Amino acid sequence: MTDPKSLIYNAKSSGRKALNEYEAKSFLAAFGVPICREILASSVDAAFAEAVKIGFPVVLKASGEKMAHKTEAGGVVLNVKNELEIRSEGQRLLEIPGCEALLVQEMIVGARELVCGLTRDHSFGPSVMFGLGGILTETLKDTVFRIAPLTMYDAKDMMSGIKANTILQPLRGEAAVDTDLLAKILITVGEIGLQFESIAEIDINPLKICRDGKPVAVDALIVLTG
Amino acid sequence: MNNTENLDFLFHPRTIAVAGVSENTNKFNAGLMFLQGLMQFGFKGQIYPMNPIGGKIMGMKIYKSVKDIPDKIDFVISAIPSRYTPQLMADAAEKGVKAIHFFTSGFSEIENVEGKHLQADIIARAKAGGIRVVGPNCLGLYCPSGGLSFNADFDKASGPVAMISQSGGNAAHCVQEGNDRGVLFSKVISMGNGADLNESDYLEYLTHDEETKIITAYIEGVREGPRFLRALKSATKSKPVIILKVGTSESGAEAAVSHTAAMAGSNQVWEGALRQAGVIRTSSIEEMIDITIAFQHMPAPKGNKIVVVGIGGGASVILADEFTNVGLSLPKLGDKLRKSLIELYPSEAGRIFKNPVDLNNFESSETFFKTMKALDQCEEADLLAIHIAFDHFGLISIKDKEFMIGAYLKLVGEIKREIKKPLAIILHSYASTQMRKLAYDAGKELTAAGFAVFPSIQRAAMALIKFISYHEERRTVARIK
Numbered sequence: 001m002t003d004p005k006s007l008i009y010n011a012k013s014s015g016r017k018a019l020n021e022y023e024a025k026s027f028l029a030a031f032g033v034p035i036c037r038e039i040l041a042s043s044v045d046a047a048f049a050e051a052v053k054i055g056f057p058v059v060l061k062a063s064g065e066k067m068a069h070k071t072e073a074g075g076v077v078l079n080v081k082n083e084l085e086i087r088s089e090g091q092r093l094l095e096i097p098g099c100e101a102l103l104v105q106e107m108i109v110g111a112r113e114l115v116c117g118l119t120r121d122h123s124f125g126p127s128v129m130f131g132l133g134g135i136l137t138e139t140l141k142d143t144v145f146r147i148a149p150l151t152m153y154d155a156k157d158m159m160s161g162i163k164a165n166t167i168l169q170p171l172r173g174e175a176a177v178d179t180d181l182l183a184k185i186l187i188t189v190g191e192i193g194l195q196f197e198s199i200a201e202i203d204i205n206p207l208k209i210c211r212d213g214k215p216v217a218v219d220a221l222i223v224l225t226g
Numbered sequence: 227m228n229n230t231e232n233l234d235f236l237f238h239p240r241t242i243a244v245a246g247v248s249e250n251t252n253k254f255n256a257g258l259m260f261l262q263g264l265m266q267f268g269f270k271g272q273i274y275p276m277n278p279i280g281g282k283i284m285g286m287k288i289y290k291s292v293k294d295i296p297d298k299i300d301f302v303i304s305a306i307p308s309r310y311t312p313q314l315m316a317d318a319a320e321k322g323v324k325a326i327h328f329f330t331s332g333f334s335e336i337e338n339v340e341g342k343h344l345q346a347d348i349i350a351r352a353k354a355g356g357i358r359v360v361g362p363n364c365l366g367l368y369c370p371s372g373g374l375s376f377n378a379d380f381d382k383a384s385g386p387v388a389m390i391s392q393s394g395g396n397a398a399h400c401v402q403e404g405n406d407r408g409v410l411f412s413k414v415i416s417m418g419n420g421a422d423l424n425e426s427d428y429l430e431y432l433t434h435d436e437e438t439k440i441i442t443a444y445i446e447g448v449r450e451g452p453r454f455l456r457a458l459k460s461a462t463k464s465k466p467v468i469i470l471k472v473g474t475s476e477s478g479a480e481a482a483v484s485h486t487a488a489m490a491g492s493n494q495v496w497e498g499a500l501r502q503a504g505v506i507r508t509s510s511i512e513e514m515i516d517i518t519i520a521f522q523h524m525p526a527p528k529g530n531k532i533v534v535v536g537i538g539g540g541a542s543v544i545l546a547d548e549f550t551n552v553g554l555s556l557p558k559l560g561d562k563l564r565k566s567l568i569e570l571y572p573s574e575a576g577r578i579f580k581n582p583v584d585l586n587n588f589e590s591s592e593t594f595f596k597t598m599k600a601l602d603q604c605e606e607a608d609l610l611a612i613h614i615a616f617d618h619f620g621l622i623s624i625k626d627k628e629f630m631i632g633a634y635l636k637l638v639g640e641i642k643r644e645i646k647k648p649l650a651i652i653l654h655s656y657a658s659t660q661m662r663k664l665a666y667d668a669g670k671e672l673t674a675a676g677f678a679v680f681p682s683i684q685r686a687a688m689a690l691i692k693f694i695s696y697h698e699e700r701r702t703v704a705r706i707k
Contacts, residue, residue, distance in 0.1 A: 121451070123448055123496075123499075127495050127498065145498035146502050147455060153703060154502050157501070200487075
């Protein structure tokens with residue numbers, strides 16, 4: 001496993017202001033945040049080989065040091081089902097400006113998308129956010145904050161604090177969200193904020209809920225301080 | 227919290243010198259107002275007026291410098307122009323003054339370099355001289371037990387409520403509305419720029435102040451966020467803390483890269499911080515007073531179920547909606563309780579024995595007592611409320627209403643000792659001038675008798691849900707820990 005400090009050091013020394021998705025998730029995984037199975041592939045052939053190991057369907061994403069907004073650039077393909085699809089889509093992604101490699105991910109199945117993040121408040125310092133994720137984050141703005149460090153009570157109180165808190169209960173055949181595990185993720189993100197002055201912001205969005213109720217980070221961004 | 231500073235000396239000075247008292251009583255003179263305010267309020271110690279020109283005021287000698295006063299000076303109130311404050315500070319340090327309150331403005335709040343420099347200068351002098359500073363740019367202290375007030379009209383009786391205010395005007399508003407509605411204060415601090423003593427210092431002190439049982443604050447922003455949060459967490463362990471935090475219109479960071487930073491308006495983060503610290507957040511001064519009244523007059527409820535008794539059928543329905551919408555729980559009355567209530571009355575006609583219990587009118591004080599007694603002893607309710615809709619009687623003349631409501635209020639006034647459960651009184655729906663006056667007078671009377679009185683259904687609902695939630699959360703936290 002990569003040393004999390006070196007991820008920040010490398011990004012900073014090459015003048016970058018953020019860790020890309022792959023680096024951000026490696027960083028978070030080092031602190032126990034569950035992330036989706038994924039691997040970087042440098043070519044279409046390699047991407048296919050990795051997809052076979054992970055098992056179809058997979059998610060294919062354009063990856064590069066400067067690729068912060070993949071979705072807007074058309075750099076995310078969900079539900080890639082076979083060799084034909086991975087080869088044609090993989091070729092297309094590699095042609096997007098800034099794309100240096102292909103990120104092959106297991107396809108997490110689940111209806112619920114949450115968000116967990118970190119920001120630095122000018123009065124209180126590192127603050128953890130929790131709320132509805134994906135496209136709902138900024139449309140519904142159903143999010144709550146707590147100041148790090150968080151207790152287990154704080155983390156659970158955040159969950160009941162969002163308006164749509166019933167989303168954490170069993171839903172359409174999917175299990176109730178594992179709130180203990182979710183709480184641990186929120187607490188961990190707060191700890192990272194306290195421990196790493198060089199991290200300005202974190203987004204884990206979406207933090208997807210698997211059908212069995214386990215949260216998994218499928219996309220993440222870590223913004224570094226100036 | 228061993229390093230908490232004991233600020234008792236601020237609130238109980240033996241001697242006070244007021245700088246900036248002019249002999250000329252014809253023009254506006256803040257120094258004179260502070261001087262007269264203290265004297266009329268009944269400050270027991272010695273007061274000395276000061277002014278560089280000297281002279282006499284109300285038979286007292288005006289001293290040219292604090293150094294000339296032939297007495298030890300504990301506290302100085304400065305109402306002089308800011309440019310003279312460094313000299314005052316130097317003299318006060320030499321004299322051995324313990325604290326100075328600067329009503330004087332023209333410091334960091336005016337956002338120019340000179341103001342900031344001047345503030346830094348007087349604070350440096352204060353530190354060197356061992357003087358604590360209240361302000362600058364504020365009304366200062368109101369502490370009835372110390373005989374201190376910036377306004378002689380404030381209540382001279384002490385009470386359990388403290389207030390820290392970053393606005394003098396809002397402090398004055400709170401005290402006046404509070405006094406008018408039966409809220410009595412231990413210490414009110416209009417803290418101004420908080421250049422030396424800031425909100426965290428006062429909060430830490432009030433947490434340990436035996437005179438203070440309830441802490442309220444009007445906050446615009448804080449200097450030491452993490453310390454303030456720690457102080458809040460510590461304060462809420464022993465006392466309810468009710469905060470009006472303004473600045474809700476500020477937006478999130480404009481240059482944010484992540485969703486998180488874009489969502490993080492200062493208000494959202496404050497909301498979380500206050501919640502995390504167990505603080506009750508309010509959105510207006512009126513609501514702050516309403517919640518304070520609940521804490522001052524109502525014992526802690528055992529749960530969240532409330533049973534309401536009142537007169538006014540339509541008003542009872544509106545009340546049920548309002549209460550339910552804010553999250554209050556209006557339990558169904560059990561068969562046994564319903565039966566025992568119905569038996570007290572000649573018939574069910576014109577009355578509704580549900581929750582709210584709508585009595586419409588009252589047979590006798592005995593019946594009313596028995597009704598309230600039955601509710602006080604029932605299993606259904608953790609809290610009780612009585613509501614009276616003043617202008618809800620379409621058939622009755624104002625004169626008859628006055629008589630009927632007057633008789634009812636008398637009954638309400640008499641049950642105080644009998645009721646063990648927390649009880650709220652809601653006097654509402656006064657549309658006519660006559661009823662408004664009657665409601666106001668009745669409110670004062672019931673307040674003086676120690677009842678928690680609320681002026682509308684909505685305000686009672688908001689105050690009660692926050693009061694009840696506070697106690698529920700404390701039970702939850704206690705259970706987890």
